Amino acid sequence: MLKAAPFQFADFPLLPPGFAASLGATVVVAPHPDDESLGCGGLLALLRQAGQPVSTVLVSDGTMSHPNSRRFPPPARQALRAAELRDALLILGVDSQSTLHLNLPDGGVPTTGAAGFAAAVARLREHLTAQRPQTVLVPWRRDPHPDHRATSQLVGAACAGLPTPPRVVEYVVWAWERAAAAELPQPGEVRGWRLDITPVLDVKQQAIAAHRSQLTAVIDDDPTGFQLSAAMLAHFAQPFEVYLEAAESSPR
Template identity: 65%
Template sequence: MTNLPSPPELTTYPTHPPGAATALGSTLVLIPHPDDESLGCGGLLALLRQANLPVWCVLVSDGTMSHPNSQKFSASARQHLREEELRAALRELAVPTADLQTLKLPDGAVPTPKEAAGVAAVEKLVAILQQYQPDSVLVPWRRDPHPDHRATSALALAALAHLTHPPRMVEYVVWAWERASPTDLPQPGEVQGWQLDISPVLRQKQRAIACHRSQLPGSPIDDDPAGFTLGPSMLAHFSQPTEVFLEASGG
């Protein structure tokens, strides 16, 4: 295991064995952008599927803004490419793709529940939750340092508030590993955190991450010099044999 400079708030939680994943039961994961599922909770998803538990996915944004200046790949082509990469990653994790739901909200401007588009998105999420009735919902950490991640968390909370018997909500971490300010991180007494040992499925997770080729060095979208790719230091956080999860204290 590589020692990485990480926020201590995220590295001191107790580690649970791989089998602890089954406590989540059937699970629905909200994905702000294609790749967040593999980075933040790919190991957990693979362990859930190893236990034959249902996993459903909702892609929130259209994923078009990582390379907005590309001429080779139009916005619609980028959207298609990234959805195909997501489907390939989910197959690596043994997650069925037939039921993948896509909200197609604007990448970089996912609305909050206070906006009209956000209200409509909440209504869609409520319908999806009622359709599948998962035992648990995976959502990005509420203050993960990306506006789309925070908006996705807010949409999830608003949708869950409409349910008489809401599922367990578990938050996963993506950008807080590298970009978090002290106030972005969990505060004392705010959450109960835990780490999950994903070592039996770490190779699966790595293969799933590798499916997101457009977001990695050597991206096929090669005509936007200002385009985004995940850097080596960021990727290193997701080569670890554990994943971190957070739950509201008392929840």
């Protein structure tokens, strides 16, 4: 019996850089500082080059990457990562002044029905109402990190309460490496596409590098602290990004 071919994001059709402009005004929702650059930094840069407005929602406080640091206690870690996010957005051409900080606990972003979920949904819905985006970017619904899954649920609930729900486009972060078979897109569930980001690949790499605490020993007193591996970063050095939409949606 033949085995099914392994799932490959790289098998999705490749769309040209100019396609980015068709997404219109966009809000990117990032569970942590750096997800915006890793998952969709190229798209954000292309949107801004096309003159489309982009704003950001940061869901968590970003403090759990180095939980045992004494030199950088939680308020200092949060401030450092927020500053890195501002630097990355500046590189991508995105105005950080309108960023919504939900300040939910890193590693504990609430899921549907949990304490704090309804309040976070209300704040996010209010922000989306004010921004009126045509498109919302959010992590893949089963991206293998609990905060990414919770973020998808927050966005789904917030958009469901809008008079005219925006187009929801999902981006990939941890599913590149850690997804089990059940966490990957299933047949008929979504339509996937890749965006050629060759013209802004260097810009994306600069934005990723702005998140120094996740790449270097800026926080050097927590030997258990998190750093992005070279293998993980290699996925985001490719000249394309991967996006997923519900099966009833498709690139326009």
